[in-house]
Amino acid sequence: MAASDDPRPAARRARDAARLARIFGDTLPETTADERDPDSGADSGSDDWLRSQVPPHHG
Template sequence: MTEPDETKEPEWKRKQRLARIFGDELPETTQDERDDTAESEESTSDRWLKSQVPPHHGG
């Protein structure tokens, strides 16, 4: 069985075409690498974890 000609396009072109159709699946950076998630914004899990620390352990 012969594969269609579309499979012979360069990888970069295929990725560009798929990104145009479906959008970027993954961001370039992860959430913890970005500056917009400064330490002033605590997640719910961080607040819960800090609330579980016994007083004699500091906090």
């Protein structure tokens, strides 16, 4: 349904969109993988972060 077909007022559509974003977060990243620095370590797919979160007594 396009915004022009939506019977809700613009203020309500904006409020609903903000609520969905607050609940579910952004569905798409701001940048694509080819725009990011490959050495940044963010979202590398490795388990390094997970391993660093393990408490010492779980060795």
